[in-house]
Amino acid sequence: MSKSVNALLPELESYIKEHEKTDISVSQKSIDWQLDHSLKVINAVCKVTPQSDPSDFRPKFNFMGFILLSLGWFPRGKAKAPKAVVTDKTSEYELILQLKEAREGLKKFEQIQPKQFFEHPLFGHLNKKKTKQFLYTHTYHHLKIIREISKA
Template structure:
């Protein structure tokens, strides 16, 4: 989980530039990508905490294997974020800071979760704790790269 915490710190360091946009890179602002990443982490951690580990059953999923194991990269522009993790309303330094604190608090007990704590991903199927952690790192890196590209071009 240390990798994810380092990535969250990188997101935090970009909050002051939340209004920056570059439509050639993304339709979302820096703040949108930070908020989306934080919402995703929070929702998925909460889902894992509320899951029943005894219900978890591993099944091969080609998309999961390809993205999480082989490519280790999420392709840009190929999927649309589910509504539940899309930022709505105004984004501000205050709202981003609140989301950040919420995520940090939610992550505190991650290590104590059962290895079969899980959540259903819309493309990759049901992910256990280790797969979830890998996905969250990959997803957060993906959005950090977009944020960095937005900032680089301005």
């Protein structure tokens, strides 16, 4: 896959200075929430995926997952983020630390085996390739929201 979540990190970083900005006509959540959530997801996935046992990988076709990941698009307002990847308020300093952790985690992620996996609550087991697709699509989804809030 040519699209890499690594390529999105510099743009995410560029919005840290605007982290307190919000526009409820775009989203109920501010830029800091969008950044924090995106980085928390990257960091959580990069932490759990290398711990998975490839022999436990059980691919299961999920039509919705196939379509959304193939399109590289998630609809807005349809999913609820798990509590583990949500906070109400995040400081600029915390966002910078999370960004650093994401860069390090993504480097380590590249070393995992192809059948190591991330278990997504809707899409099921995602192998390395599909996990990379998910991370890109998810981060890009939130980046589009951030761009709109920033323009307001």
